Amino acid sequence: MVRGxxxxxxxxxxxxxxxxWRPVLSIWSLVSGLGLGLxxxxxxxxxxxxxxxxxxxxxxxxxxxxxxxxxxxxARAVGVRRYNKVLRKAGLG
Amino acid sequence: xxxRPALAGLGAxxxxxxxxxxxxxxxxxxxxxxxxxxxxxxDVAPLPVDxxxxxxxxxxxxxxxxxxxxxxxVRSRSFVLSFAGINLTVDSGSSSQRGGSDGRSGAxxxxxxxxxxxxxxxxAGVAHLENGQTCSGAxxxxxxxxxxxxxxxxxxxxxxxxxxxxxxxxxxxxxGGRLVRDLVxxxxxxxxxxxxxxxxxxxxxxxxTAAATAAGGTASPAEAPEKPESxxxxxxxxxxxxxxxxxxxxxVVPTTPTGIAPATPVTPPTPPxxxxxxxxxxxxxxxxxxxxxxxxxxxxxxxxxxxPGMATVAAVGSTxxxxxxxxxxxEGSIANLPISDEQxxxxxxxxxxxxxxxxxxxxxxxxxxxEHFEAMGTETVDTMxxxxxxxxxxNGLLWLRTMTEASGRLGQKFADDLVxxxxxxxxxxxxKAGIEVDADEVAHTLLPIQETAEEASxxxxxxxxxxxxxxxxxxxxxxxxxxxxxxxxxxxxx
Numbered sequence: 001m002v003r004g005x006x007x008x009x010x011x012x013x014x015x016x017x018x019x020x021w022r023p024v025l026s027i028w029s030l031v032s033g034l035g036l037g038l039x040x041x042x043x044x045x046x047x048x049x050x051x052x053x054x055x056x057x058x059x060x061x062x063x064x065x066x067x068x069x070x071x072x073x074x075a076r077a078v079g080v081r082r083y084n085k086v087l088r089k090a091g092l093g
Numbered sequence: 094x095x096x097r098p099a100l101a102g103l104g105a106x107x108x109x110x111x112x113x114x115x116x117x118x119x120x121x122x123x124x125x126x127x128x129x130x131x132x133x134x135x136d137v138a139p140l141p142v143d144x145x146x147x148x149x150x151x152x153x154x155x156x157x158x159x160x161x162x163x164x165x166x167v168r169s170r171s172f173v174l175s176f177a178g179i180n181l182t183v184d185s186g187s188s189s190q191r192g193g194s195d196g197r198s199g200a201x202x203x204x205x206x207x208x209x210x211x212x213x214x215x216x217a218g219v220a221h222l223e224n225g226q227t228c229s230g231a232x233x234x235x236x237x238x239x240x241x242x243x244x245x246x247x248x249x250x251x252x253x254x255x256x257x258x259x260x261x262x263x264x265x266x267x268x269g270g271r272l273v274r275d276l277v278x279x280x281x282x283x284x285x286x287x288x289x290x291x292x293x294x295x296x297x298x299x300x301x302t303a304a305a306t307a308a309g310g311t312a313s314p315a316e317a318p319e320k321p322e323s324x325x326x327x328x329x330x331x332x333x334x335x336x337x338x339x340x341x342x343x344x345v346v347p348t349t350p351t352g353i354a355p356a357t358p359v360t361p362p363t364p365p366x367x368x369x370x371x372x373x374x375x376x377x378x379x380x381x382x383x384x385x386x387x388x389x390x391x392x393x394x395x396x397x398x399x400x401p402g403m404a405t406v407a408a409v410g411s412t413x414x415x416x417x418x419x420x421x422x423x424e425g426s427i428a429n430l431p432i433s434d435e436q437x438x439x440x441x442x443x444x445x446x447x448x449x450x451x452x453x454x455x456x457x458x459x460x461x462x463x464e465h466f467e468a469m470g471t472e473t474v475d476t477m478x479x480x481x482x483x484x485x486x487x488n489g490l491l492w493l494r495t496m497t498e499a500s501g502r503l504g505q506k507f508a509d510d511l512v513x514x515x516x517x518x519x520x521x522x523x524x525k526a527g528i529e530v531d532a533d534e535v536a537h538t539l540l541p542i543q544e545t546a547e548e549a550s551x552x553x554x555x556x557x558x559x560x561x562x563x564x565x566x567x568x569x570x571x572x573x574x575x576x577x578x579x580x581x582x583x584x585x586x587x
Contacts, residue, residue, distance in 0.1 A: 036256025
């Protein structure tokens with residue numbers, strides 16, 4: 001449901017408001033990033049691309065976790081922007 | 094928070110993180126002190142310790158010989174194998190003898206230490222000499238082998254696939270932005286009458302719905318009065334973490350003053366935002382036709398068009414198959430040539446027909462896989478859309494089905510690798526006895542992991558239809574969307 005807008009039985013209780021963006025931080029993303037980092041590090045070692053040192057392991061995990069935050073946040077930003085654009089077009093934002 | 098600066102900051106963080114990984118330089122070389130070391134007869138002193146191309150290549154069944162010498166006697170020594178920060182001592186000891194030079198040589202069976210299977214291992218050593226000097230050094234050992242044939246390789250692959258899929262699903266589900274629109278083309282804002290939205294009538298629902306859909310969330314008029322939120326306190330797009338029933342985009346249903354929608358006509362639900370489907374027929378039928386929305390079983394309706402790029406995949410696949418047939422014909426023609434078998438073999442080898450067939454086989458296998466998963470995703474999303482399941486439900490089901498089938502395929506390969514070496518001697522013996530048996534087929538028959546996973550995946554879809562199909566009943570009754578209480582009452586037969 002659109003925030004700020006309450007509709008039941010055709011009654012409009014308030015107007016929808018523009019959204020504000022903020023980064024997406026979820027356990028799901030962090031765990032996925034952790035898995036991706038660990039898995040990638042192991043695969044790189046197994047394929048003989050990179051030595052699996054402790055530093056390399058930490059680097060891979062950090063990069064993957066950062067990606068796990070950045071990608072959903074960027075997608076959210078796009079979504080919020082489009083949402084606000086629709087509201088503006090409708091004269092509601 | 095403003096979007097652009099914050100997003101730019103996040104982007105910079107990501108780029109910086111990638112740069113850290115990509116620009117990590119080799120640690121230079123390596124034997125320090127007056128000692129000399131060889132591994133398999135190769136002097137390790139000039140070998141960079143972090144450069145995989147300079148690693149000493151061995152096979153898992155090999156035995157490595159090493160030789161370490163120093164000009165003065167060694168007081169103590171320690172050689173360790175490092176893996177992810179864990180050190181496993183290969184050799185250590187001390188000596189109380191005095192005077193003269195010193196040396197130590199021996200042989201190590203790779204399999205005793207390569208407990209992570211194939212890949213790169215770093216072996217480091219430190220020796221304290223009698224004169225107070227210290228020798229230290231390290232060398233990379235590259236254990237050859239099939240990475241996916243090892244437990245750690247399989248674990249790594251599974252973690253990577255699950256992690257990547259998790260991030261992708263999170264990006265689409267939490268973001269719900271351009272990715273979904275571009276790939277699926279389900280969101281059709283052009284069909285929404287925004288003019289009505291500002292009029293303060295029930296016609297405001299479409300604008301709200303469209304905006305909610307645009308932000309990748311869900312919209313449900315029934316729940317808003319219960320959960321008013323302040324835009325200043327939450328950045329969540331609308332509908333996130335809402336009840337799991339009901340379609341994402343709520344159709345315009347004329348309502349009575351009591352809030353109960355008339356039973357007819359029933360407006361089909363706008364399809365929810367989800368991954369893996371082409372444009373649904375419902376997405377273009379927002380004019381209120383009885384269509385294939387709530388009242389349809391979802392099985393007879395026309396299929397949506399394939400995802401963008403699938404035509405290319407199909408073309409590549411058919412080309413690969415045609416080329417494979419051509420290679421087989423060429424092979425047959427060579428077999429019919431009036432030359433000796435030896436010449437035929439040499440000709441076949443020179444033309445590289447076996448390698449060409451192998452590569453083409455890989456291409457067709459990949460395209461078949463892509464087509465299979467595209468069809469599975471489209472079936473899932475299309476069917477669930479017709480049954481009025483919301484976007485989160487669809488994405489969850491799609492993720493489950495994809496993971497189930499991908500795990501099945503991966504497990505099948507892993508099992509084949511394990512079983513085939515056992516079966517091959519039997520099939521070879523059978524071949525000598527005149528019975529043609531294919532080891533791959535036997536392995537598949539004994540352990541049909543892939544087929545089991547595909548059946549499990551189909552069962553998930555069926556379960557989704559059976560469990561969530563109840564929404565349709567209420568849609569057909571005109572009570573759309575249902576509220577949780579109604580839903581619970583239906584389920585508990587109250």
